[in-house]
Amino acid sequence: MLGLYGVLSREFHMEVGLAADGDVPQAYAYLPYFFRISDGFDPLKFDTVVILDCGSWARTGFFDDVELNIAWPERLIVIDHHAVQRLTPGLHLVDSTASSTSEIIWRLIQAWRVPVTKEVATCLLTGISFDTGSFQHDNTRIATLQAAAGMMEAGASLNKIVSGIYLGKSVARLKLWGKVLGRLKYDHGRKLSVSMVTQADLKECGAGPDDIEGLVNLMNTVPGTKFTLLLSEEKEGRLKGSFRTEDDAVDVAKLAKLLGGGGHKKAAGFAVPAELVMDGQVWKVL
Numbered sequence: 048m049l050g051l052y053g054v055l056s057r058e059f060h061m062e063v064g065l066a067a068d069g070d071v072p073q074a075y076a077y078l079p080y081f082f083r084i085s086d087g088f089d090p091l092k093f094d095t096v097v098i099l100d101c102g103s104w105a106r107t108g109f110f111d112d113v114e115l116n117i118a119w120p121e122r123l124i125v126i127d128h129h130a131v132q133r134l135t136p137g138l139h140l141v142d143s144t145a146s147s148t149s150e151i152i153w154r155l156i157q158a159w160r161v162p163v164t165k166e167v168a169t170c171l172l173t174g175i176s177f178d179t180g181s182f183q184h185d186n187t188r189i190a191t192l193q194a195a196a197g198m199m200e201a202g203a204s205l206n207k208i209v210s211g212i213y214l215g216k217s218v219a220r221l222k223l224w225g226k227v228l229g230r231l232k233y234d235h236g237r238k239l240s241v242s243m244v245t246q247a248d249l250k251e252c253g254a255g256p257d258d259i260e261g262l263v264n265l266m267n268t269v270p271g272t273k274f275t276l277l278l279s280e281e282k283e284g285r286l287k288g289s290f291r292t293e294d295d296a297v298d299v300a301k302l303a304k305l306l307g308g309g310g311h312k313k314a315a316g317f318a319v320p321a322e323l324v325m326d327g328q329v330w331k332v333l
C-alpha cells in the first residue's frame with residue numbers, strides 16, 4: 048500500500064488517502080509514509096478505491112459481504128495474490144502465483160516505466176520479505192528474487208526491514224512465545240502441531256495482538272509436520288485460527304475455507320465466534 052502510494056503521489060501527482068483497519072503494528076514505523084495511514088475512510092470522497100491484499104470484503108475491515116452490491120464497481124480496483132477471491136465487482140489484478148501483492152505492484156511499476164525511489168523500494172521489499180517469511184516459504188520464486196534484487200538496486204534498505212520485522216522482538220513478545228510454545232501439542236501420528244493464545248496470556252505477558260505475528264511459522268518448523276494451527280482469542284468472543292504448512296500435498300486455504308476463512312495454499316486463516324476455556328487439563332473451544 049505504501050509503495051503504491053509513493054508512486055501514485057510522486058510520479059502521477061495523484062491525491063491519495065491511505066487506510067488500514069485497526070492498529071498497524073509499530074514494528075512497521077520505519078516504513079516511509081507510515082504515519083499517513085488512517086484507520087477509516089469514506090469511499091464516496093474518492094474517485095477510485097484500490098483494495099490491496101484482501102481476498103474478501105471482511106478482510107478489509109471496512110466492508111462486509113453485504114457490500115458486494117455496491118453501486119460503484121467501476122471505481123473499484125482489486126490488487127491481490129490470494130488464491131480464494133471473494134471480491135467480485137471492480138477491475139481485478141490478481142495473480143495467485145505472485146509471492147505477495149508487493150511483487151504485483153513492482154511489476155505494475157515496471158510496466159509504467161516510472162522511476163522507483165528508495166522509499167518505494169523499501170516498502171515493496173518489506174511486503175515481499177514478510178509474505179515469503181524472509182525468502183523461506185516456497186512462494187519464493189525466481190521472479191520474486193529478481194523483483195527483490197531490483198528493489199535493492201533502487202536503494203531498498205534490507206537492514207531496516209530485517210531489524211524492523213525480525214529482530215524487533217520485545218521481552219513481552221518473547222515471554223508470550225515461550226508460553227505458547229510450552230503449550231504446543233504435537234500429534235506424532237498425524238503430524239499436526241497445535242497451540243493457542245488467550246487474552247489472559249497477552250495480559251500476563253504485557254503483549255499485544257501483533258506480538259502473535261510470526262509465532263505460527265516457528266511452530267511449523269518441526270520436520271515432517273503436515274500442518275500447524277495456532278488459535279488465538281480475539282476480543283469480543285472471537286477466535287482466530289492461523290494455518291501454516293510447508294507440505295506440498297496439503298492445501299490449508301481449503302481447510303480455512305471450510306471454516307469461513309481463506310488465504311493461500313500454505314498460509315491461511317479464519318475467524319469464528321468462539322472462546323477458549325481450560326477444562327481440567329484440556330483446552331476446549333466453546
Ligand SMILES: [Mn+2]
Nearest residue numbers: 100147148178
Ligand atoms: Mn499478502
